[in-house]
Amino acid sequence: MALMPVSDALAAVLAGAEPLPEAMVSLNEAYHRVLARDVPALRTQPPEAMSAMDGYAVRASDATKLDSTLTLIGEVAAGRPFAGTLGPGEAVRIFTGGVIPNGADAVVIQEDTVADGKRITIKEAAIAGRHIRPAGVDFSEGDVLLRKGTRLTERDLALAAAMNHPQLAVCRRPKVAILATGDELVMPGTTPAHGQIVYSNGYALHALARSEGADTIDLGIAADTLEATTAGIRRARESGAEILVTSGGASVGDHDLVQQALRDEGIAMAFWKIAMRPGKPMMHGRLGAMRVIGLPGNPVSSYVCAFLFLVPLIRALSGRSMIHHRQERAVLGRDVDANDMRADYLRAHLETRDDGTLVALPVKHQDSSLLANLAAAQALLVRAPFAPKAEAGSPCEVLRLPV
Numbered sequence: 001m002a003l004m005p006v007s008d009a010l011a012a013v014l015a016g017a018e019p020l021p022e023a024m025v026s027l028n029e030a031y032h033r034v035l036a037r038d039v040p041a042l043r044t045q046p047p048e049a050m051s052a053m054d055g056y057a058v059r060a061s062d063a064t065k066l067d068s069t070l071t072l073i074g075e076v077a078a079g080r081p082f083a084g085t086l087g088p089g090e091a092v093r094i095f096t097g098g099v100i101p102n103g104a105d106a107v108v109i110q111e112d113t114v115a116d117g118k119r120i121t122i123k124e125a126a127i128a129g130r131h132i133r134p135a136g137v138d139f140s141e142g143d144v145l146l147r148k149g150t151r152l153t154e155r156d157l158a159l160a161a162a163m164n165h166p167q168l169a170v171c172r173r174p175k176v177a178i179l180a181t182g183d184e185l186v187m188p189g190t191t192p193a194h195g196q197i198v199y200s201n202g203y204a205l206h207a208l209a210r211s212e213g214a215d216t217i218d219l220g221i222a223a224d225t226l227e228a229t230t231a232g233i234r235r236a237r238e239s240g241a242e243i244l245v246t247s248g249g250a251s252v253g254d255h256d257l258v259q260q261a262l263r264d265e266g267i268a269m270a271f272w273k274i275a276m277r278p279g280k281p282m283m284h285g286r287l288g289a290m291r292v293i294g295l296p297g298n299p300v301s302s303y304v305c306a307f308l309f310l311v312p313l314i315r316a317l318s319g320r321s322m323i324h325h326r327q328e329r330a331v332l333g334r335d336v337d338a339n340d341m342r343a344d345y346l347r348a349h350l351e352t353r354d355d356g357t358l359v360a361l362p363v364k365h366q367d368s369s370l371l372a373n374l375a376a377a378q379a380l381l382v383r384a385p386f387a388p389k390a391e392a393g394s395p396c397e398v399l400r401l402p403v
């Protein structure tokens with residue numbers, strides 16, 4: 001297969017990716033879940049005019065002159081409204097969140113009064129409407145303030161509660177099964193024998209998938225045999241995963257068996273090999289309902305491909321309305337060479353100059369095995385296929401990496 005342009009590959013990965021079915025969850029469970037429906041306010045907030053301060057509810061016209069005196073006729077606290085109506089020359093003691101009594105149209109704050117038994121002397125003229133939160137100033141019944149496709153923040157949860165929703169309809173989390181391949185891989189904390197490599201890809205993949213709202217299933221490390229790779233793929237299907245992510249074994253070497261195993265299992269292969277660096281040997285296809293993303297084994301390639309393709313796929317299945325990474329403008333912090341037919345995703349440091357300009361400084365060594373500079377990078381500098389040589393100071397595009 002020919003190298004596929006990144007945008008075509010992304011379109012293929014996202015083709016037909018619909019939000020998973022919805023379920024009701026409590027507000028505490030809804031944090032960072034994605035709304036499956038628009039959420040209308042079930043009530044008006046505040047439902048009636050309420051005091052924003054502690055003080056006295058008055059008729060503004062009675063209290064415009066300094067040293068006017070009013071007669072105290074009652075008290076309102078939050079949750080305990082005043083039953084009567086305020087007449088001329090009267091005041092009602094009121095506390096924050098208290099319902100403004102009938103007849104009152106202003107609140108004089110406590111600090112601007114002198115109280116002597118039932119006599120309240122005004123020390124600062126009242127202004128109609130002052131210190132009053134009108135009914136519906138926050139929202140009105142029926143207002144749709146949270147939209148389908150929103151990933152709920154902690155602030156959204158407070159708003160949903162205030163709108164009187166004890167539960168919210170959210171999309172089910174996608175299940176992502178992760179299968180590593182490689183005879184050479186050993187777990188961190190063990191003593192690698194000669195030629196062995198410490199397994200690292202899976203840690204980034206699990207964390208990235210989970211931070212995007214997926215549930216992950218760890219299928220461990222398959223040996224470089226067709227049988228072991230096939231067994232891993234079958235376990236992914238049995239787990240009911242919507243997505244299988246494999247890492248390693250994706251190239252053309254004698255021990256790169258992932259594609260063979262997937263084909264034997266009947267995959268409908270959408271593409272193999274993308275016009276990008278790192279990450280050229282990535283593959284994608286469908287095994288029944290399960291979407292397969294076959295990542296290259298090199299740690300940086302595996303991460304960059306997961307960031308570019310797995311993340312949007314998880315977002316789409318999660319029901320999010322914003323599925324794409326936002327590309328930002330920056331200027332180059334150093335000269336870069338012309339590109340060949342592949343797009344480059346260069347690990348880069350970001351700096352903000354005093355004038356606010358964002359500067360992207362690609363690291364020197366871009367070998368796809370170098371994890372230290374991936375961890376230290378703040379962004380990927382995107383270079384289009386055949387982009388000409390560019391000098392320091394010229395505009396460029398970056399994708400910020402998660403923090």
Ligand code: AMP
Nearest residue numbers: 180197199200201248249250296297298
């Ligand atoms: P492969 O694509 O299987 O040929 O792997 C390419 C390179 O990535 C080899 O040097 C592998 O040892 C390394 N590699 C593959 N999988 C992992 C992994 N899960 N963690 C760390 N390195 C890996």
Ligand code: MG
Nearest residue numbers: 181182248249
């Ligand atoms: Mg391998």
